[in-house]
Amino acid sequence: MPGQQLKIAIEKLKGSGVRITPQRQAILSFLIETMTHPTADEIYKMLETKFPNMSVATIYNNLKVFKDLGLIKELTYGDASSRFDANLQTHYHAICDRCGKIEDFYTENLSNVEQVAAKITGFKVASHRMEVYGTCRSCQLNH
């Protein structure tokens, strides 16, 4: 229930003394509703009809605020720009070499690798990230 998630996120924003501006809410709301891991520029383009005067800097400002509060995660791949993900459930990504699509998938939580890594490296481990790379189904079909 994304509506619920938005509500909780907004409470969290308020709780940390951050103002709820229309732009801020729209960016957050868009991130929570979309499944597409958009770039900053994609967010900008999606919202420019609603906020014709909004600047990219506002997008970046807000992404930083959300990230610092743990409301979103930043994903960086080989390509130029970062992508942002408001799905906070533990999940993993499959990335297509061919078309660049990022598909979420859920499997058993690999948090045991955190413990293994901690034991080996001496790190105090807080989180992990895992991705697989390959060719997505539709790119396989299109030869």
Added chain:
Amino acid sequence: MPGQQLKIAIEKLKGSGVRITPQRQAILSFLIETMTHPTADEIYKMLETKFPNMSVATIYNNLKVFKDLGLIKELTYGDASSRFDANLQTHYHAICDRCGKIEDFYTENLSNVEQVAAKITGFKVASHRMEVYGTCRSCQLNH
């Protein structure tokens, strides 16, 4: 034995019709010898005493060549620039939130997650990547 790895890599370059220039060899050799996952700029700085006239474009050109031949891997994290890793053994990274250090670690190969991901997503999976994030030992000690 890094000398061996370099030799093999150079054979691979020759085999694909790529020339072995001094700059190319120096960049590759540096990547294989270092443990530090350097950025393009760091490579540039390390080699500028040896090649005062070398341009950054040469670094990028060669990194692209190496990557296309599978001799190195590109790592992208939240920070600005890509890092490059010539360690081709299956291994994982622990990244310190505090100081940014990247520590390699080896554990059981997680390639079974590739199969799981393939089954769930329909991807033809070729590789995977896993990282843990946290605080490294020395940052823990330095409070």
Added chain:
DNA sequence: CTACTTGCAAACTTTTTGCTTGCGA
């Protein structure tokens, strides 16, 4: 009211590109 945000433009950083000259095989 006032501190936080926005909008804007310029600056900055990283990476890419086009083109000429140079050099490895």
Added chain:
DNA sequence: TCGCAAGCAAAAAGTTTGCAAGTAG
């Protein structure tokens, strides 16, 4: 010699910054 590679500089792309004006609480 031939064609790939290096050097150079300019451009592109993404992100950050400084500041004036606006507004949420």
